[in-house]
Amino acid sequence: MIPQHMRAVQLTGHGGLDKLFYRTDVPVPQLQPGEVLIAVRACGVNNTDINTRTGWYAPSVTTGITEELATQGVAEDHADLGSWDRKGLGFPRIQGAAPAGIIVAAGSGVDTQRIGTAVVVDPVVRDMSLTRWARGVQYIGSERDGGYAQYVAVPDVNALPVQSSLTFAELAALPCAYQTAEEMQLRTRVGKSDTVVVTGASGGVGSANVQLAKLRGARVVAIASQDKEARVRELGADLFIARGSPDLSGQLGALVSERGVDVVLDVAGGDDVLHLWRSLSRAGRFATGGAIAGPMALVDMRDLIYKDLEMYGIANPEPEAMRNLVRYVEAGTLRPIVSQVFELSDLARAQAAFAKKGHVGKIVVDIDNAAGSAA
Template sequence: MHLPMQMKAMVLTGHGGLDKLEYRDVPVPALADGDVLIKVAACGVNNTDINTRTGWYAPSVKTALTEEIGLRGVSAEAQDLGSWDRASLQFPRIQGADATGTIVEVGPDVPRSRIGERVITDPCIRDARLPALSQGVLYFGSEYDGGYAQYTKIPSGNAVKITSTLSDEDLASFACSYSTGEEMLVRVNLQAGETVLITGASGGVGSALLQLAKRRGARVIAVGGKSKEQAIRALGADHFIPRERSDLFEAVTEIVGLREIDAVADVTGGPTFSQMLRVLRRAGRYVSAGAIAGPCPEIDLRDLIYKDLQMWGVGNPQASTFAALVGYIERGEIKPLVARTFALSQLREAHTEFVSKKHVGKIVIKI
């Protein structure tokens, strides 16, 4: 097919508010060895987009990711702005981790038979020479231009062929949130019959975790906004605790009838963190992949030490986890949950909707 020289993209010009997103014409990416070019059909919105744009990842930022920060960025006093791994970003940058579309061109050493494949992007760009849990060296849409554009390039191995009757918008809801959620459950080795507490259960990763935990046969205690209880229960939650309750430990005992549980999958952090450790049984497992409710919570080390707890942080899902996720999608074992779609030119409006936290599931950009 004839490829244009220019394309429309939403470009991040620096850390700050919504004004840092500019809809403009940019060159279509040039391919190097190992790359493929994707004509993007849709791309999901994720917390990492907001965190990076606003500068919330800076170590000097100690507060929750509030709606005000989401709209305006962190204060000008934060001098250590960076990406999720605290490295400096280069601007301009095209964000967007969850692209889906069709391969339309390949680099010199990639088989041309890949042209025409429908793919989703595995956003974790790895260095296979490193140990398994440290292979993630770049993130698509963060340290590497992503999918908020008409075309995007990515290493061939990160453009994963998928066979599905789901729409482009549905497929764009999976990659980042569901691979993160599945990796969290892999780390804690969640088993059928075990009980897991999931925070932020209405968000992208939280709603993914809920489905993925139920797929494993686990009992799920979901924490979310009171107004979203019906939607969260519809996803399969066995028990629901309103996030408005500050007494999480007492709520687990009162609502669920348990004093100890097997695992916590946490995507919020914040003031109830210490209670999450308190509800775990001896040798219980805690895993975190987010801290938007507060990145610097108080911890009672006596829970960690004297209960022999196990704790993990997840920022880079493994390639095997993403491959398993694609299988779940193709077999219909998990379902998409798209709350709303926006056009690429409306990304500022999509971010505004995202940080309001009124939705359940994913917000997706249709290219």
């Protein structure tokens, strides 16, 4: 029987970790037509949670996501704080873009046979009448309530059935992080003949990019902090450069020789973008899915122009990305990397650990039996 109230963590405004409140009396979502209600088992922690809470998406913020900013937030007097689409949020808001769980109720117009199905959530709510890559109109955990709660309501189409022996904690790593990485690979057409540079290779999106590029047979050059080299190589990286090393252009050139780099998959931004562009060969492809090192980057437009480069910004993946991920895990060719699991009541501590960037892979929140299997 579905209760009237649930455990959840509500975000009460932009700011620090003190804006997160654990409650046990939050009303269970009421289903709208075409929606399903999911009993959440686990929910992944992602950069978008930190970015939204702190107000980092505001155009007036020009620095990267430091540990201090991630825990304290930006100044509250910013008038333009908002979500990724910069339209502003309503509070309180339940964050959490990456729920996995079991359907327990169906709204009108939804096949009731879906009840009892294990699902992973595609967080992008789309208007399919819009132009491709512009279809994302809401993001679960941002413009609508998300998975840091016992129950979440999502459009039926966003609840993807999955049959796998993976735990719900592992499945909760797929939305947002692995989804962004898969969209980056799709847009840049990563293939077995490509040399691919992956920045932030120890984080959620970065480690996913290493795994997914190797799944496609590419040669991977990973960039991450030196102390994580062994773990990143275990994920499949063929070559490694320590983050912050001087002369990134020179190191890349020495590793890949005259062949150059075919694809750059970047989640860091900042000063390295100039050197990453320079490493790309003629007709190279560059995709960015984050800017934690800084949203402002100096670039040489001659690289873009005279090497006929392609550039892609990735915020709202198309449906194919999540469908692919489900197919990979069901086939047993992909196993998401989970570093740490926290209880829902410890969400603030989970986000603080996420901000330290000491982990490899994903941090996940256990809502209700995250260790259970979706099989």
